[in-house]
Amino acid sequence: MLASQLRQALQAADFTYDAVAGLLGPQAHAALARNETAPGARATGGGSPLETLTRLFLLQVPVPLARAEEALPGLVDRLAVEGLLEQSVGEVAARLDVRPYATDDPERRDLWVVSDLTPGLDGAPNRVGAEHVLGISPASTSLAQMTLREPVGSALDLGTGCGVQALHLATHSDRVVATDVNPRALWMTRFNAALNEVEGIDVRDGSFFEPVASETFDLIATNPPFVISPATGERLVYRDSGLPGDRVVEHIVRTAPGLLNDGGWCQVLANWVIERDRPWAERLEEWVPEGTDALVVQREVLDPTAYVELWLKDAGHHGGPDYVRRYDTWLSWFDEQGIEAVGFGWINLRKNGPTRGAARELVEWPYEVEQPIAPATARWAAAQDLLHRTDDLAALRLVTPGDVVQETQGTPGADDPETIVLRQQRGLRRARQVDTVEAALVGASDGELTVGQILDAVASLLDQDAAGLRETYLPVVAELVAEGFLTGA
Numbered sequence: 001m002l003a004s005q006l007r008q009a010l011q012a013a014d015f016t017y018d019a020v021a022g023l024l025g026p027q028a029h030a031a032l033a034r035n036e037t038a039p040g041a042r043a044t045g046g047g048s049p050l051e052t053l054t055r056l057f058l059l060q061v062p063v064p065l066a067r068a069e070e071a072l073p074g075l076v077d078r079l080a081v082e083g084l085l086e087q088s089v090g091e092v093a094a095r096l097d098v099r100p101y102a103t104d105d106p107e108r109r110d111l112w113v114v115s116d117l118t119p120g121l122d123g124a125p126n127r128v129g130a131e132h133v134l135g136i137s138p139a140s141t142s143l144a145q146m147t148l149r150e151p152v153g154s155a156l157d158l159g160t161g162c163g164v165q166a167l168h169l170a171t172h173s174d175r176v177v178a179t180d181v182n183p184r185a186l187w188m189t190r191f192n193a194a195l196n197e198v199e200g201i202d203v204r205d206g207s208f209f210e211p212v213a214s215e216t217f218d219l220i221a222t223n224p225p226f227v228i229s230p231a232t233g234e235r236l237v238y239r240d241s242g243l244p245g246d247r248v249v250e251h252i253v254r255t256a257p258g259l260l261n262d263g264g265w266c267q268v269l270a271n272w273v274i275e276r277d278r279p280w281a282e283r284l285e286e287w288v289p290e291g292t293d294a295l296v297v298q299r300e301v302l303d304p305t306a307y308v309e310l311w312l313k314d315a316g317h318h319g320g321p322d323y324v325r326r327y328d329t330w331l332s333w334f335d336e337q338g339i340e341a342v343g344f345g346w347i348n349l350r351k352n353g354p355t356r357g358a359a360r361e362l363v364e365w366p367y368e369v370e371q372p373i374a375p376a377t378a379r380w381a382a383a384q385d386l387l388h389r390t391d392d393l394a395a396l397r398l399v400t401p402g403d404v405v406q407e408t409q410g411t412p413g414a415d416d417p418e419t420i421v422l423r424q425q426r427g428l429r430r431a432r433q434v435d436t437v438e439a440a441l442v443g444a445s446d447g448e449l450t451v452g453q454i455l456d457a458v459a460s461l462l463d464q465d466a467a468g469l470r471e472t473y474l475p476v477v478a479e480l481v482a483e484g485f486l487t488g489a
Contacts, residue, residue, distance in 0.1 A: 002078055003194035007112070009072050010098070013049035016110045017102035020054055032058065035121050056085075057098045060121055068092035084114070097135050103168065104145065104372055111196050114188050115162040119316065127316035133162050133185045140164050143223045143269045145372035146346050152218035156259075158208065158252070163189030163201070165221050170198045173219065177202045179211045208248075209255055216259050220266040224248050227311050228271055228342055230333040245337065246272045253287040253347060260351040267377075268347040274301065276340045281362035284347075288360065293350040295380050296362040297428070300344040304334040307342045348377050359384035361482070369428050376427030376484075383481050386488045393474045394452030397489040398445045401426075404485055406439060422485055430483055437462070437473055442480065447489035451477055 115135030120126030
């Protein structure tokens with residue numbers, strides 16, 4: 001009942017993502033994303049309900065009681081009892097964050113997400129409690145953008161936190177289970193479901209897969225507590241698993257496929273160890289069980305010093321009396337474990353069933369990509385399925401996606417370019433240097449002729465042996481399909 005009444009008040013004030021962004025303006029909105037509130041305070045002094053709620057929940061500025069009661073009619077006392085607000089003489093302050101959130105789906109739905117207050121605003125100390133529940137963050141947004149949105153029967157939000165992934169999953173899943181070990185997170189997930197009028201999210205207490213050990217799912221989405229640390233016992237639940245190194249990510253990758261239905265996906269936002277003198281992809285591929293497709297994209301690599309600094313500052317230790325000691329201890333542990341760097345990125349796993357081999361691609365791609373990136377993962381899977389179904393590549397009729405463009409470079413006036421590059425404008429936005437045969441093949445692929453017919457025609461134009469050209473370029477065709485430069489007609 002309280003959640004429903006709060007929703008009505010937020011709607012009446014037009015406390016939505018777009019309205020707040022418009023109120024603040026681009027500069028103040030960008031500053032708030034950097035945890036700076038002064039520009040936002042200048043833009044919200046008019047006293048309207050929208051300005052009051054923005055100051056109260058987003059800027060974390062106490063507001064006059066009369067303004068709070070105008071923006072939240074009949075709710076201030078009840079929200080204080082429930083721990084969302086606190087009252088002092090003539091003023092009201094937020095104890096929890098209530099944040100407007102807009103989805104990227106075509107309907108552009110307005111949601112609200114309750115979480116713990118944002119730490120570290122305006123450079124204030126950002127120490128948080130062990131059971132701190134993170135709100136909307138770059139990590140949660142990244143996971144939402146990489147999660148497939150096809151309709152499914154069952155979905156699992158593993159380590160739900162404030163429940164934002166469960167809210168997304170509920171839009172395209174018949175059944176959603178959300179799990180966490182943090183009681184505060186479980187309460188917030190239930191409250192956020194009620195606040196957004198989302199029914200059917202089954203919220204369960206428990207560690208990792210324990211609450212769902214006997215069940216299977218079509219989709220698992222998780223942003224686990226992946227911070228790679230010595231596991232000294234001190235931990236923040238939202239980021240520290242209590243396990244050393246990247247054991248938590250390894251456990252999920254090894255275990256999750258066993259909880260998937262055939263064709264089901266597990267999608268993980270994660271960190272992983274890069275060991276000295278060993279390729280990162282080789283190590284991660286060893287984790288992937290048989291019968292599981294894997295598309296792993298390493299988006300970023302941090303050296304140990306940058307990594308330790310990042311997470312010590314995140315925990316509020318920067319400038320503290322034991323900062324140097326903690327820093328040195330963490331670095332020493334990295335050195336003892338032979339950790340050369342830490343990778344960050346996306347792990348996409350698909351259970352492909354017992355009747356076919358596994359498709360594996362582990363790629364380093366730190367470049368700009370299209371968001372949301374999930375459709376690119378779906379296209380990758382479709383390409384793998386096409387290649388698996390095909391016994392004769394030469395018989396395929398393929399088409400060149402409309403986003404593929406050709407770039408050439410060479411000396412002005414020369415008959416032939418020195419280099420030819422095919423570049424995608426969507427998805428991962430891959431680029432591939434090709435020769436004239438590959439460029440001709442991609443250029444001629446419009447679904448009318450088979451691959452074999454195109455290669456034979458190119459051989460004739462270049463006065464080359466047709467059989468030899470097929471032998472050389474049919475494996476290249478498979479690469480072009482797998483990378484998305486050619487698709488099925």
